[in-house]
Amino acid sequence: MHLRLNKITTNTLQMKKYSFYLVTLLGSVLFLSGCGDQNGNASSNGALASNNAEKVYVAPGEHDEFYAFMSGGYSGNVTVYGLPSGRMFKEIPVFSQFPTNGYGYSEETKPMLETSFGFIPNDDSHHPDISQTNGELDGRWLFINGNNTPRIARIDLKTFETAEIIEVPNSAGNHSSSYITENSEYVVAGTRFSVPIPQRDMPIKDYKGNFKGALSFISIEPETGHMDIKFQLIMPGFNYDLSHPGRGKSHGWFFFTTYNTEEANSLLEVNASQNDKDFIAAVNWKKIEEYVANGGGTMVPANYTHNVYSDETHSATSTMKKEVLTVDPTKVPGAVFFMPTPKSPHGVDVNPTGDYIVGNGKLSADLTVFSFDKMIAAIDAKKYDGEAYGLPILKFEDVLAGQVKSGGLGPLHTEFDDKGNAYTTFFISSEVVKWKVGTWEVIDRKPTFYSVGHCMIPGGNSRKPFGKYLISLNKITKDRYLPTGPELEHSAQLYDISGDKMELIYDFPTHGEPHYAAAIPASILAPKSQKIYKLAENEHPFATKNVSDARVEREGNVVHVYMAMIRSHFTPDNIEGIKVGDTVYFHITNHEQDFDVPHGFMMIGANNSGLLIMPGQTKTTVWEPKQEGVWPFYCTDFCSALHQEMQGYIRVSPASSNLDLSWSLGE
Ligand code: RUQ
Numbered sequence: 001m002h003l004r005l006n007k008i009t010t011n012t013l014q015m016k017k018y019s020f021y022l023v024t025l026l027g028s029v030l031f032l033s034g035c036g037d038q039n040g041n042a043s044s045n046g047a048l049a050s051n052n053a054e055k056v057y058v059a060p061g062e063h064d065e066f067y068a069f070m071s072g073g074y075s076g077n078v079t080v081y082g083l084p085s086g087r088m089f090k091e092i093p094v095f096s097q098f099p100t101n102g103y104g105y106s107e108e109t110k111p112m113l114e115t116s117f118g119f120i121p122n123d124d125s126h127h128p129d130i131s132q133t134n135g136e137l138d139g140r141w142l143f144i145n146g147n148n149t150p151r152i153a154r155i156d157l158k159t160f161e162t163a164e165i166i167e168v169p170n171s172a173g174n175h176s177s178s179y180i181t182e183n184s185e186y187v188v189a190g191t192r193f194s195v196p197i198p199q200r201d202m203p204i205k206d207y208k209g210n211f212k213g214a215l216s217f218i219s220i221e222p223e224t225g226h227m228d229i230k231f232q233l234i235m236p237g238f239n240y241d242l243s244h245p246g247r248g249k250s251h252g253w254f255f256f257t258t259y260n261t262e263e264a265n266s267l268l269e270v271n272a273s274q275n276d277k278d279f280i281a282a283v284n285w286k287k288i289e290e291y292v293a294n295g296g297g298t299m300v301p302a303n304y305t306h307n308v309y310s311d312e313t314h315s316a317t318s319t320m321k322k323e324v325l326t327v328d329p330t331k332v333p334g335a336v337f338f339m340p341t342p343k344s345p346h347g348v349d350v351n352p353t354g355d356y357i358v359g360n361g362k363l364s365a366d367l368t369v370f371s372f373d374k375m376i377a378a379i380d381a382k383k384y385d386g387e388a389y390g391l392p393i394l395k396f397e398d399v400l401a402g403q404v405k406s407g408g409l410g411p412l413h414t415e416f417d418d419k420g421n422a423y424t425t426f427f428i429s430s431e432v433v434k435w436k437v438g439t440w441e442v443i444d445r446k447p448t449f450y451s452v453g454h455c456m457i458p459g460g461n462s463r464k465p466f467g468k469y470l471i472s473l474n475k476i477t478k479d480r481y482l483p484t485g486p487e488l489e490h491s492a493q494l495y496d497i498s499g500d501k502m503e504l505i506y507d508f509p510t511h512g513e514p515h516y517a518a519a520i521p522a523s524i525l526a527p528k529s530q531k532i533y534k535l536a537e538n539e540h541p542f543a544t545k546n547v548s549d550a551r552v553e554r555e556g557n558v559v560h561v562y563m564a565m566i567r568s569h570f571t572p573d574n575i576e577g578i579k580v581g582d583t584v585y586f587h588i589t590n591h592e593q594d595f596d597v598p599h600g601f602m603m604i605g606a607n608n609s610g611l612l613i614m615p616g617q618t619k620t621t622v623w624e625p626k627q628e629g630v631w632p633f634y635c636t637d638f639c640s641a642l643h644q645e646m647q648g649y650i651r652v653s654p655a656s657s658n659l660d661l662s663w664s665l666g667e
């Protein structure tokens with residue numbers, strides 16, 4: 001007990017040091033009052049309460065209450081955790097090649113990573129969001145943005161696999177993404193960097209007034225989930241940082257934060273902080289939808305890929321799309337308004353009823369809360385405070401609902417519980433602050449260790465949050481865990497928010513850099529989780545559905561191996577007649593029809609990843625034998641007591657050899 005208390009005191013001191021460093025760095029005159037409060041809180045830190053161990057303990061064989069999907073940041077992927085245990089269940093490959101199971105390496109999944117720039121092996125994934133029906137999580141799909149090469153991915157929550165990726169043209173730094181409207185009509189993707197539209201060779205100094213920012217509304221087909229860019233709003237050349245949908249009464253609107261309304265192109269850390277206020281852009285997407293339905297907008301040439309994975313063929317296809325519908329917002333009166341928001345806002349968040357829009361000005365101590373009703377009243381009264389590039393600016397005082405005098409520094413993101421409370425993370429003062437929606441009073445604050453980015457409450461971005469836990473997704477990990485050299489995993493912290501005061505109950509490391517996360521009760525997802533792929537429904541063109549069909553075929557220098565696998569044998573397991581210079585495709589079908597019996601495949605010297613093949617599935621890897629000899633392959637997944645026997649040989653002859661193909665079928 002005593003030791004842990006010391007540890008917390010040390011951490012608090014280091015946190016203060018770190019905070020100080022950052023504040024100094026910012027060269028800001030912001031005050032430091034937030035830290036004083038934290039000292040008091042740290043000594044009554046919830047981690048000392050003995051029953052906290054029970055709160056996070058999920059006994060062996062028991063299941064967690066929530067699934068949490070964490071973005072992987074620069075890993076490009078999504079990781080799946082259980083709450084409250086913090087146990088990691090799966091890493092879902094999305095935008096990155098993943099040698100663990102061959103995603104992005106197998107012939108079937110390579111098309112998933114095709115873009116207009118060619119094949120891209122990775123990305124930076126930021127903000128997952130779960131599909132909704134009537135504003136509540138429905139657990140069908142998870143969407144996430146690729147930030148670097150602008151893309152949106154859809155993950156199927158039956159298979160926990162990436163099912164679709166669409167590229168977003170006219171965008172760069174796809175950050176104000178991938179948020180869902182309350183009936184999953186659209187997943188929205190906004191550009192962070194404004195760029196020349198269309199892209200062209202021009203001087204960077206001519207940015208101002210010439211670069212533009214695209215906000216893309218991507219429709220979601222209600223049955224299949226298939227995505228299609230319905231329209232792109234071509235906005236002024238600001239940076240569009242984050243966004244959230246309206247809900248309830250504000251359904252039909254979407255809110256985007258902007259910064260760099262100065263339109264600086266260099267030294268942004270100084271030049272983009274000149275304006276006291278940037279904007280939250282309020283977009284009436286229903287109005288634009290109507291405009292487009294009546295033939296509005298301009299179809300322009302564009303190149304972007306649409307990659308779709310099929311569970312029937314176990315293969316992805318990549319299609320290059322050639323045009324996109326753009327909309328000039330000044331041509332749609334009543335569609336876009338700017339609300340002035342202090343101090344370079346980062347997150348913009350909408351409360352569960354849809355009444356309030358919270359702007360988190362990251363160079364500020366206060367939060368700015370706008371009223372949706374007041375916004376509509378100001379729009380109806382046409383009370384404007386000038387315009388920016390032809391788009392009306394509303395008067396700050398007219399739309400302001402209240403300000404949260406937080407006492408914290410560097411607010412980034414806000415989430416909501418089901419009891420009318422909001423929770424905001426503060427990066428600089430390293431804390432989560434709980435406040436009351438409507439009275440704007442601060443109710444509680446707890447330190448995070450350290451430098452928190454997003455926080456997340458299951459369903460916190462919906463009409464129906466599950467306000468039992470909050471996770472803070474922290475950037476700095478040092479001294480929370482055993483050191484692992486200079487590179488540390490980031491750290492998540494779990495707070496019990498069921499009472500009046502938040503209690504820190506658990507720490508756990510996360511993979512990559514989780515920005516946002518999304519969580520859902522396990523009771524919604526677990527019963528639907530798919531266990532196998534049915535072999536009878538496998539429509540892969542190279543599937544070997546009967547072991548007797550296993551064979552090897554040559555077409556010139558290309559050899560196709562139709563291979564089947566079942567505990568604990570490959571058919572065929574001996575192949576002769578392969579030659580140096582051949583390209584050999586192994587099309588391997590797993591004949592198991594039991595849950596959790598994958599087999600693996602690796603071939604010595606293959607310049608490729610191995611495969612991990614699920615029951616009923618077919619996957620293909622390519623091998624180019626470079627040396628004569630007899631070369632083994634084997635199963636990489638310990639699948640039975642005879643797993644070590646699951647192996648085979650390939651005889652490779654010189655390029656000039658006349659040896660005919662032959663293979664063993666185990667007769
Ligand atoms: S985000 S915290 Cu605020 Cu994309 Cu990272």
Ligand code: CUA
Nearest residue numbers: 599635637639
């Ligand atoms: Cu199959 Cu080990």
